[in-house]
Amino acid sequence: MNKKINFASKGIKCSVEIEVHSIKKKIESIINTNSNVIFLIDKKVLNVFKKVKNYKNLKYIALNCSEKIKSFQYYSMICSKVLSLGVDRKSVLVVIGGGTLGDLGGFIASTLLRGIDLVLIPTTLLSQVDSSIGGKNGINTSFGKNLVGTFYQPKLIIIDPYFLSSLPKREILSGYAEIVKHAIIYDQKFFDWLNRNSKDIFKLKYHVLCKAIHKSILIKKIYVEKDEKEKLKNKYSRAILNFGHTFGHALETYYNYNKRLTHGEAISIGMMIATTLSYKLNYLSFKDLIKIKNHFIANGLPIENKEMYNKKIFEIIYKDKKNTDNKINLILLKNIGKSFFKPNINLNKIKKLLNK
Ligand SMILES: NC(=O)c1ccc[n+]([C@@H]2O[C@H](COP(=O)([O-])OP(=O)(O)OC[C@H]3O[C@@H](n4cnc5c(N)ncnc54)[C@H](O)[C@@H]3O)[C@@H](O)[C@H]2O)c1
Ligand SMILES: [Zn+2]
Known part of the structure; x- marks a missing residue:
């Protein structure tokens, strides 16, 4: 099954692609069509890279994910790491993980160099049906959850339900x-x-x-x-x-x-x-x-x-x-x-x- 959804309202240009077992070809296509791709990935799904051609050359940051990564501390640390990997206005940030990494990664993409292109690859059911859609991102503060963030639409959302086979x-x-x-x-x-x-x-x-x-x-x-x-x-x-x-x-x-x-x-x-x-x-x-x-x-x-x-x-x-x-x-x-x-x-x- 292969399904596509396009957001077509003013200001939102985002497409969603749903296809089982599509992840290898989709990642390879992103790498082939962009000059500089940086991945943020949840360690629990890191093995997906092994399927990708030349995976040893990928630029990526892998994280253990939970609510605690949605913090100023992680925001600052990951921004520094992304900058040290080399990033310009044409770079693309690809975030592969659940809603916590999606929320942190979306905020980083929207603020780094005042906004670089974002691709979301949600890997939990919650992130596939909800958090990756709609352009909200954010981190938590001591005053409460999601209090700092932006509205920032990803260019592309890739959904491969195969990821769910390892989800508890x-x-x-x-x-x-x-x-x-x-x-x-x-x-x-x-x-x-x-x-x-x-x-x-x-x-x-x-x-x-x-x-x-x-x-x-x-x-x-x-x-x-x-x-x-x-x-x-x-x-x-x-x-x-x-x-x-x-x-x-x-x-x-x-x-x-x-x-x-x-x-x-x-x-x-x-x-x-x-x-x-x-x-x-x-x-x-x-x-x-x-x-x-x-x-x-x-x-x-x-x-x-x-x-x-x-x-x-x-x-x-x-x-x-x-x-x-x-x-x-x-x-x-x-x-x-x-x-x-x-x-x-x-x-x-x-x-x-x-x-x-
Ligand atoms: N931005 C929005 O519009 C929006 C909407 C709803 C929820 N959210 C946010 O989403 C977050 C929750 O997202 P979540 O439930 O995906 O949590 P999560 O990202 O913490 O993922 C849950 C657990 O599953 C693991 N995991 C991820 N993919 C896996 C896979 N394929 N196989 C095995 N384990 C895997 C993660 O490491 C983590 O331990 C909350 O922070 C919430 O505020 C945001
Ligand atoms: Zn909810």
């Missing part, structure tokens, strides 16, 4: 949570299709996996093209993609981004909270609430966590949103496939509804 099951599930999110916010038919096909996604059956990745990207693309810089506050807002993320991020912060909770697990719980609220506020039917809940349970996505209603979680949300009047914006559902931006919901009201 828990990381596959983490990426799957973002796929389901895309279905729930925008496409009921896709949700029903996932209900029938999710088991084959987890078995990494390529035709099903490619379709899920492709569909997921097409949905994200709609919001990115309508609202690249996240300025809108309506049903086309890019913020719709944050469905489940308010509570999800609060849980991740509560657990200090440690391994007890992956991003996908945190947002699964967050999506279940937003779904429950949509029902309790009379927007969503009981039938749809149960359909979502059953899908999560059947696929091993967590629907609860013993700390989810801890008052510290609400404090984190309150602080995070920097609200003065105790109100937050949430993404809620009218149906599966129909989401909307709901501004100014009182946090105490949310607390009461969830405790009932």
Whole structure:
């Protein structure tokens, strides 16, 4: 299966190519068509270079990747290494790794020499269906996650699902949570299709996996093209993609981004909270609430966590949103496939509804 997606809105020129077992020919083509290519690569996928012709001559920096690389310290260290390898305005930075390396590498490409060309080769399911798409990058600070970064579109995104064969099951599930999110916010038919096909996604059956990745990207693309810089506050807002993320991020912060909770697990719980609220506020039917809940349970996505209603979680949300009047914006559902931006919901009201 070979699929291409082009972003065609003003200002965004980026193409996405999805093809199984394509990585060798794609890397060789980038090397052959550019005068100076520098790779940033996650050590866990370093062996991909062994397939590439003349791999001993490649210029690359290999890193152990986790959330900790998204820091000023790594940013500065990698910029220096890239500069020492020799870089000019025509150089291309190719980033091969998951979302953490993609976020760091994107920020480096956008700032080095005021911007050099960027190619992303995402290697986790989460990065293939979500983080590589849309041009956001960033690093973390002691004040919070992703607080320093830019919007900077890669020229090309190459997706080879073959990478996923070495990915731990828990990381596959983490990426799957973002796929389901895309279905729930925008496409009921896709949700029903996932209900029938999710088991084959987890078995990494390529035709099903490619379709899920492709569909997921097409949905994200709609919001990115309508609202690249996240300025809108309506049903086309890019913020719709944050469905489940308010509570999800609060849980991740509560657990200090440690391994007890992956991003996908945190947002699964967050999506279940937003779904429950949509029902309790009379927007969503009981039938749809149960359909979502059953899908999560059947696929091993967590629907609860013993700390989810801890008052510290609400404090984190309150602080995070920097609200003065105790109100937050949430993404809620009218149906599966129909989401909307709901501004100014009182946090105490949310607390009461969830405790009932
Ligand atoms: N920029 C955006 O729009 C956006 C959107 C969503 C998430 N994100 C960011 O993405 C990050 C999470 O991304 P992630 O889940 O890919 O995390 P990650 O990059 O830490 O990868 C998860 C783990 O998988 C390993 N790995 C990577 N590819 C592998 C492979 N093919 N086989 C085996 N192991 C492999 C990594 O070394 C790491 O240990 C977060 O920092 C989040 O903020 C960004
Ligand atoms: Zn997410």
